[in-house]
Amino acid sequence: MPEQPGIDAYAAYLPAYVLADNRLDATTPPRPGGPARGVAAFDEDTVTMAVEALRPVAAASPSGGQLLFATTNAPYEAKTSAGVVHEALGLDPATAAVDLRGHRSGATALDLVVRAGATAALADLRTTRPGAPDELAQGDAAVGLVGGGHAAAVLLARAGRTAEVLERWRLPGERHDRVWDERFTAEVLAAAGLDAARRALAEASLDAVDTVVVSSSNPRAAAALRRALGGDGRDATTERATGFTGAAHPGLLLAAALDEARPGQTILLLSATEGADAFVLRVGDGVRAARGGPSVRDQLAARQPLGYGRYLRWRGLLDVQGPARPAAPAPASPPMRRRAGWKYRLEASRCDACGAVTTPPGRACAACGIAATPDATGKVSLRERTARVVSVTRDHLTTMPEPEVAVVVADVDGGGRLSAYATDVAPADVTVGMAMTPTFRRLWTTDAIHNYFWKLRPAPQDAPPGKDTTDGQ
Structure with missing residues (x-):
């Protein structure tokens, strides 16, 4: 105590x-001051x-x-x-x-x-x-x-x-x-x-x-x-x-x-x-x-x-027709355990030889090809770093409760590259060069297993003005 x-x-x-x-x-009109x-x-x-x-x-x-x-x-x-x-x-x-x-x-x-x-x-x-x-x-x-x-x-x-x-x-x-x-x-x-x-x-x-x-x-x-x-x-x-x-x-x-x-x-x-x-x-x-x-x-x-x-x-309170495609596969327990550093903490590997950051972490450096060491000093967390968008894809066949979502590739400040969903931003507002930061989210739930991972949301200075353009209300 x-x-x-x-x-x-x-x-x-x-x-x-x-x-x-x-x-x-x-x-x-809505009731004022409600x-x-x-x-x-x-x-x-x-x-x-x-x-x-x-x-x-x-x-x-x-x-x-x-x-x-x-x-x-x-x-x-x-x-x-x-x-x-x-x-x-x-x-x-x-x-x-x-x-x-x-x-x-x-x-x-x-x-x-x-x-x-x-x-x-x-x-x-x-x-x-x-x-x-x-x-x-x-x-x-x-x-x-x-x-x-x-x-x-x-x-x-x-x-x-x-x-x-x-x-x-x-x-x-x-x-x-x-x-x-x-x-x-x-x-x-x-x-x-x-x-x-x-x-x-x-x-x-x-x-x-x-x-x-x-x-x-x-x-x-x-x-x-x-x-x-x-x-x-x-x-x-x-x-x-x-x-x-x-x-x-x-x-x-x-x-x-x-x-x-x-x-x-x-x-x-x-x-x-x-x-x-x-x-x-x-x-x-x-x-x-x-x-x-x-x-x-x-x-x-x-x-x-x-x-x-x-x-x-x-909230799932309005049942709407989604795209005719199967649900995303459920994650399995053994790989979730093996890859816990990447999945839950967004830990990449840093090469001892050239200093490059490999994402997701692998057995060899993505830059120089030298085998990565299992030493803990080779790990680097990207979750508190800023990433800058280099490409944007708008997915119109998502199984998420949205008509479309943005998938981005972003370079992380200090090394590393992320491919992730964008969130808390309209897909049309995601642009090349936008600064984004990682945020922990639930990707989907399949077979009663919640699949958690990291998405990217606009950094405060790049956050778009508040608006809601996805439905007419």
């Missing part, structure tokens, strides 16, 4: 798309978002600790999904990888981060039935948190309360949450939250804090708790732009608060879901350097609008 419990580093990941209109018959939700792309799931959230801060992860993956929507049952996150990040093999499930798992993971020095990815992908009253109030996001230090925040006090209440649930094999009428569960969650918050404040010897952050699966309970605790509503404004992001939500709202907080200020973070978890934190002196990647506000501003028809196709 760390000498002074707290958060050493954090990073938030918001998908590149936002859905603000879910009308099937868009004959009238809620919006973040939407993961068709090639994203909670594992890929967890990887993207932790990539900027994974280097700060303590060796030999724990990696926690908190979600309500893991891509595998029985199999530990955290193992894929661990492999893609290249963490120390002595670091245990553990899944935490359920709506309260995000707060549980945060507790283990601040008190036990764990590393955690809080990620969720939320899907409702089309037209559900809270369709735009549910969103997708991920947060990476690293404990073992207190550069971002120091834990002053923590209190919890468990309340068994049938509020939001899903049976095994079901896709969408079932929700009880929020009017009948708000009072239970608000009472649990208020009790936990007051006990945490008393333990910290504080009557008030500088910032109140409330996360709850029940919007009525969240509103009541903000009023009772004197919150200024900035957390509610963030939630209105992202939707409630499930297990990721307490971490996401905390990340947004840390982005704007000053060292020495105090934060009350309250998560009211299946009970309540309250944390009183003091912002650390190194909070600015502790953030990995762009702020929550900057990511919100950079999102691309998404049409409702495209969203329904991505």
Whole structure:
């Protein structure tokens, strides 16, 4: 356990798309000022978002600790999904990888981060039935948190309360949450939250804090708790732009608060879901350097609008005819294990003789033909490098839920060449010379096996302006 419990580093990941209109018959203008939700792309799931959230801060992860993956929507049952996150990040093999499930798992993971020095990815992908009253109030996001230090925040006090209440649930094999009428569960969650918050404040010897952050699966309970605790509503404004992001939500709202907080200020973070978890934190002196990647506000501003028809196709909620071609083959376990460095960490081989980089790694250098050495010093990871497009092909017969995708060949800065799908960009916008960066995605799923690999997305300076031109909405 760390000498002074707290958060050493954090990073938030918001998908590149936002859905603000879910009308099937868009004959009238949308309601002004309505809620919006973040939407993961068709090639994203909670594992890929967890990887993207932790990539900027994974280097700060303590060796030999724990990696926690908190979600309500893991891509595998029985199999530990955290193992894929661990492999893609290249963490120390002595670091245990553990899944935490359920709506309260995000707060549980945060507790283990601040008190036990764990590393955690809080990620969720939320899907409702089309037209559900809270369709735009549910969103997708991920947060990476690293404990073992207190550069971002120091834990002053923590209190919890468990309340068994049938509020939001899903049976095994079901896709969408079932929700009880929020009017009948708000009072239970608000009472649990208020009790936990007051006990945490008393333990910290504080009557008030500088910032109140409330996360709850029940919007009525969240509103009541903000009023009772004197919150200024900035957390509610963030939630209105992202939707409630499930297990990721307490971490996401905390990340947004840390982005704007000053060292020495105090934060009350309250998560009211299946009970309540309250944390009183003091912002650390190194909070600015502790953030990995762009702020929550900057990511919100950079999102691309998404049409409702495209969203329904991505989620598999609209059954459309695809090309008449067989599904892509499923990957096999033995080659996935043998090629784990390339598949999960994008590790190429560097020639000891001429210094050229061979992709994918092979037994001989692609430049000089000299046999490669098995020594680990011959490996080089390309996942944090920029690649520049040298050719583009637009595939109109893809089995993905898009009418076309772009396949690019790109030269990597420092050596190596990648052939990969482009993502988070319209195929027509991909041009020769464009700077792109690797991102971990799901290629496809065949025979119940998810095939993960790396795609390329535009580097921030080359990202096209937000637009959605693939359907008429």
